[in-house]
C-alpha cells in the first residue's frame with residue numbers, strides 16, 4: 176500500500192537541509208508521494224527508513240528497456256487517464272517476422288514504415304521474430320540478420336520453448352532483446368534471462384502472470400512484461416486495463432509492469448483497428464502481423480496522439496513560411512501555430528502546387544477556434560503578428576490582403592480596420608484551399 180506524504184515525512188530526517196533540491200522535508204515527502212521524486216534523492220535517509228520507503232518510493236509500474244542502440248523504454252506510467260497526467264513512454268509498435276520468411280526483404284519493408292506527420296517522424300520502432308521453423312539455429316541466423324539489417328532495432332524473440340530461444344538470446348544478448356517463451360516462461364528460461372540480464376515476458380491470465388512475475392523477480396529479474404497470450408480484442412482490452420489499474424491505482428506490485436499484446440485478427444483492417452485500441456488503452460508493445468503501410472499508419476498516428484502532453488500542444492515556430500516559391504503577388508494565408516492546423520494548411524497548399532505564404536500566429540499551440548474563443552487569435556494579435564513578420568514588405572500593392580480561415584469570418588471587419596487592408600475570408604477547412612487558390616484567388620486579385 177502506498178504511503179501518504181505525511182507518513183513519508185515522518186520517515187525522513189526532518190532537518191530541512193535542502194540537499195535534495197527541495198527546501199523542506201515536507202515538500203520533498205509530498206513530491207515522493209506524488210511520484211515526482213524518488214526518496215534516493217535525499218542523501219540522509221537511514222537504512223531503516225529506506226526499507227520502509229522502498230515500496231512507496233518505487234514507481235507503480237516498472238520501467239523496462241529493450242534494445243541498446245535505439246532503446247525502447249516502456250512502462251513507468253503513473254496514471255490511467257491523460258487528464259490526470261501525461262503518459263510518459265510511448266509504446267513500441269512491432270512488426271512480426273517469422274524465421275521462415277525472406278528476412279532481408281522483411282527488414283527492408285520494416286525500414287520503410289516511416290512517415291512524417293505534423294513535423295514529426297512516426298515509425299515502426301520494434302521487430303518481433305518468431306521461431307516458425309522449429310529450429311533454434313535457423314532462428315538464430317534470422318535474428319542475427321534482422322539485428323544487422325535494422326541497425327539494432329529493439330527485438331522481441333518468440334519461441335515455443337527455452338531451448339529454441341537459447342541460441343538467439345545468446346547471439347543477441349548484447350542487444351538486449353525481450354524473451355518470450357509461448358505459454359509462459361519455464362524455469363530454464365527464467366534462469367537464462369536472470370543470468371544474461373535480459374527482460375522477460377510472462378504470459379497467461381492475471382493470476383498466472385502475477386505468480387510468474389513473482390517467481391521471475393525472486394530469481395533476480397527486475398524487467399518483466401505482462402502478456403495475456405493470443406486473445407481477442409475484448410479480452411485484450413480487459414487485460415490491459417486491469418493490469419494498468421492494478422499497478423497505478425492499487426499499487427499491486429506483482430502486476431506493476433508494462434504489457435505486450437499481439438494483434439490476433441487476420442483481416443488487415445480489423446488488425447489496424449485492434450492495434451489502435453491497444454495503443455490507446457495502455458499497451459507497452461503491440462505486435463502486428465502486417466508490413467503494409469496503410470494498416471500500420473493508423474496505430475502510429477494513435478500513438479503520436481496519445482503520448483503528446485495534453486498540457487503542451489505540439490506547435491510550430493510562429494513566423495512566415497514560404498511554400499512553392501511565392502512572389503510579390505502570391506496569396507498570404509493566416510493560421511495558428513498549432514502543428515495540426517499549420518500542417519493541414521501547409522499540406523493542402525503544397526499539394527496544390529500553388530505558391531503562397533503562410534503566417535503561423537503564436538496562439539500557444541491552440542487551434543483556430545480554440546484560440547479565437549480564448550482571445551488569442553483576434554484582430555489585435557493577428558495585426559501584431561503581421562507587423563512583426565514584415566510580410567507586407569514582400570507583397571505588391573493590392574496583394575497585401577490576408578486570407579483568414581472561414582471559421583473566424585466574424586473578425587474580418589475589425590481586422591481590416593486594424594491593418595488598413597482588405598481581408599479575404601478563406602474556406603472553413605484547409606481541405607478547401609486548393610480549390611480556393613485555383614478558382615477564387617485569381618478572381619479576387621483580378
Ligand code: SF4
Pocket residue numbers: 187188189190191192193194195196197198199200203216217218219220
Ligand atoms: S535532503 Fe533529506 S533531510 Fe534534507 S531537506 Fe531534503 S528530505 Fe529533508
